[in-house]
Amino acid sequence: MFFHIVLERNMQLHPRYFGRNLRDNLVSKLMKDVEGTCSGRHGFVVAVTGIENIGKGLIRDGTGFVTFPVKYQCVVFRPFKGEILEAVVTMVNKMGFFAEAGPVQIFVSNHLIPDDMEFQSGDMPNYTTSDGSVKIQKDSEVRLKIIGTRVDATEIFCIGTIKDDFLGVINDPATV
Amino acid sequence: MKQMSVVADSPVHSSSSDDFVAFLDNELGASSPDSSPDKEAESQDELESVRIKRRKIESIDETEGSTSEGIIKQNLEASVEVDVCTHPGSFGSMCIRCGQKLDGESGVTFGYIHKGLRLHEEEISRLRNTDMKSLLGHKKLYFVLDLDHTLLNSTLLAHLSSEESYLLNQTDSLADVSKGSLFKLEHMHMMTKLRPFVRSFLKEASKMFEMYIYTMGDRPYALEMAKLLDPQGEYFNAKVISRDDGTQKHQKGLDVVLGQESAVLILDDTEHAWMKHKDNLILMERYHFFASSCRQFGFNCKSLAELRNDEDETDGALAKILRVLKQVHCTFFNKHQDDLVDRDVRQVLSSVRSKVLGGCVIIFSRIFHGALPSLRKMAEQLGATCLTEVDPSVTHVVATDAGTEKSWWAVKENKFLVHPRWIEAANYFWEKQPEENFIIKKKQ
Structure with a gap:
């Protein structure tokens, strides 16, 4: 799920950036620092959308670095248990398949793939129903349900399932 | 809340079916107090109006009943799942089956397939068993290949001898690796020579085997070499095992290979790397193209590169081994009528040998x-x-x-x-x- 929230961060800035462009420098450093990172609480920071407020800088003794408390708006993405996500399959093997939804890595084990889908090996490994009508392979788009999440510093891992109504392939690259 | 407590209690009881029936009755009764039996005793006169009323009530009851039943079922399923789930493996420290967070790292890591993936022994043997059937159905076996001195030879650019420096001008383009055999990998400061015949070898072998790479090199090197050998990713897709993925230092083991040992062939130039699996091993004559590789093994002779020579394309070591592979494969699948699953490629190998x-x-x-x-x-x-x-x-x-x-x-x-x-x-x-x-x- 996406959220638009306000976060706060203390930014350390080197003295060489002081001057007319201080604010711009601060903002670009902020974007570089936080976009693409994860926190367990908020999830993956997709983009900084605006600056709410920059507090008074505090000069550090000895180094000359200045710490600014910055409040910023950003879009974050965090998967929840029970959430339905659409994801792109990145790898299929006998254990199940891996899929990606943006920064989120999702694993759907073969325990959580409907029993009528069977693994087919070969140079394009896939899971196929016995009548061949549904096929999951690399680059397929699937709709899945999250049953477990874990957020690391840089990555989000999820366990997904497609063993439920209305889950499974939504767009098969082979038939397009 | 009531349901929750019942569910939480349920694992304590050994046979939960009786309890469940009682629980179900209780719940259903509680949720539909209007459909009490005294309604049946309504007088005949009021039958018409009551019937309509009843129908209404029943339909309400039905929906109520089914929803509460649904909730119970769900709860029961959840509780059964928690009880039964053996946590066959983990991905990012979560159970791959129930999604529950698991503490403590157990099982065998399968980092070469995907970061953060671990599987337990039982799950591995389950996967091996199911895979074995489909593989034998395709008339294939497993084949684990070593890289250095078996399929190719690499050297650091700094270790090229003066007589070999002519090679620097003869390297093949990295744009289309499928055509060349001598590559300079600038970013790794390395030069790699593929063994003659290796492309035909892999192509032929892929028809008979599901192939893995298993090297004592590190992961980036292994992946880079896999790219040279298999630019389309058709042979070794997610089956490249490096020393970072092994479970034992200085040893290679089939425990990280998802194939039954009785169906695995190994091609390697180093016998002592496979202490536990010597019977699966086909020993390969070492390929020394570069002088640094000769020196490493204590040979004082000139390298193939220095002699401006190479192994024979059609009758070199790989071509000879391919013939052996074909023979073993053929014997394995043509043997008399006993069950395929019971056959052991190690026995076939030793009988051919x-x-x-x-x-x-x-x-x-x-x-x-x-x-x-x-x-x-x-x-x-x-x-x-x-x-x-x-x-x-x-x-x-x-x-x-x-x-x-x-x-x-x-x-x-x-x-x-x-x-x-x-x-x-x-x-x-x-x-x-x-x-x-x-x-x-x-x-x-």
Whole structure:
């Protein structure tokens, strides 16, 4: 799920950036620092959308670095248990398949793939129903349900399932 | 809340079905108090109106009943799942089946398939069993390949000898690696030469095997080499195992390979890396293209590159091994009618091996003591009979010196007098070698 929230961060800035462009420098450093990172609480920071407020800088003794408390708006993405996500399959093997939804890595084990889908090996490994009508392979788009999440510093891992109504392939690259 | 507590209690009871029925009755009764039996006792006169009313109530009851039932079912399922889930493996420290967070790291890591993936023994053997059936259905076996000195030879650019520097101008383009065989990998400061015939070898082998790469190199190197050998990713997709993925230091093991040991063949130039799986191993003659590689193994001869030479494309080591693979594969699948699953490729391999020197009766003469046991074992595995005393049945005398008593005897009796390398060559090429190439020269 996406959220638009306000976060706060203390930014350390080197003295060489002081001057007319201080604010711009601060903002670009902020974007570089936080976009693409994860926190367990908020999830993956997709983009900084605006600056709410920059507090008074505090000069550090000895180094000359200045710490600014910055409040910023950003879009974050965090998967929840029970959430339905659409994801792109990145790898299929006998254990199940891996899929990606943006920064989120999702694993759907073969325990959580409907029993009528069977693994087919070969140079394009896939899971196929016995009548061949549904096929999951690399680059397929699937709709899945999250049953477990874990957020690391840089990555989000999820366990997904497609063993439920209305889950499974939504767009098969082979038939397009 | 009530349901929750019941569910939480349920694991305590050994047989939960009776409890569940009682619980279900209780819940259903509680949720539909209006449909009490006294309604049945309504007088006939009011029947018409009541019937309509009843129908309404019933329909409400039904929906109520089914929803509460649904909730119970769900809760029950959840509780059963929690009870039953054996946590067959984990991905990012979560169970791959129930999504529950697991603490403590257990099971075997499968980092080469995906970061953060771990599987437990039972799950691995379950996967192996199911995979085995489909694989045998496709008439395929597993094949684990080593990289260095088996399929290719690499050297650091800094280690190129002066006589090899001409190679720098002959490297093939990295834009289309499928055509070339000599590559300079600038970012890794390396030069790599693929063994002649390797592309046809992989293509042919992929029809008979599901192939893995298993190297003692590190992961980035292994992936880079896999890209050179298999630019389309059709052979080794997510099946590249490096030393970072093994479970034991300085050892290679089949525990990280998702294939049953009885169906795995290994091709490697280093026997002691596979201590536990020697029976699966096809030993490969080392490929030394670069001088640094020769030096590493203590050879003082000129490298193939220095001699501006290379292995033969159509009759080199890989081509010879491919013939052996075809033979083993053919024997495995054509064997009499016993069940495919019960067959063991290790037995097939040793029976093919034991025909190489079949009929040869060998006697050793003055072989260095340290080398004798391994040489004798090798000869016996190849099907030769080894004697200790001279006998008329002897066909070959193996010696390093033509001046020994047994050597004289061999010459006199018109037996073959060959160098121990004759046995080693037969072991590498799975073929009896012409004896005249291994004649011992008289010492002056």
